Amino acid sequence: MSTLAVYPGSFDxxxxxxxxxxxxxARFFDRIIVAILVNAEKxxxxxxxxxxxxxxxVFRDQKNVEIDTFDGLLVDYVARRHAHVIVRGxxxxxxFEYEFQMALMNQRLNSTIETVFMxxxxxxxxxxxxxxxEVFSLGGRVSGLVPDLVEQRLRQKV
Ligand code: PNS
Numbered sequence: 719m720s721t722l723a724v725y726p727g728s729f730d731x732x733x734x735x736x737x738x739x740x741x742x743x744a745r746f747f748d749r750i751i752v753a754i755l756v757n758a759e760k761x762x763x764x765x766x767x768x769x770x771x772x773x774x775x776v777f778r779d780q781k782n783v784e785i786d787t788f789d790g791l792l793v794d795y796v797a798r799r800h801a802h803v804i805v806r807g808x809x810x811x812x813x814f815e816y817e818f819q820m821a822l823m824n825q826r827l828n829s830t831i832e833t834v835f836m837x838x839x840x841x842x843x844x845x846x847x848x849x850x851x852e853v854f855s856l857g858g859r860v861s862g863l864v865p866d867l868v869e870q871r872l873r874q875k876v
Pocket of ligand 1: 726727728729755790791792793819820821823824
């Protein structure tokens, strides 16, 4: 039986921490769907279309990585895609409480779906999309923390 996993998130923008988790997932599972949440924030920096375009370009050569969008309940989307695994990245202890609540809520909503936590490489453990946006908007360097394409697109925004 092949294992299909879903890696959900806002990805506004995609960071090298996300990329690291997706590549680990792609090695570990037969196929991984990067599922971008529609309307996660009222005013995201990158539109849904831009986020999809960026992710498709970054994973162009990864044949077992699919980029998709979803809205509504995550567990419903996962079931619709006939997947049984949700992948989430854990960076620090501070992520744990929120992730623990989400995993248990999702388990309650659909007990056939398992949440699997993966740790990114150490050098990415402090990166978040929120910090990237803040640092970049204040003139800080984000190279090495996001894919080059994201950096280019960030520059076009200012
Ligand atoms: O990148 P994020 O913002 O940490 O991702 C959060 C996400 C998209 C995984 C979460 O908000 C989610 O699953 N939203 C869909 C709605 C849903 O199912 N909510 C109940 C989760 S317990």
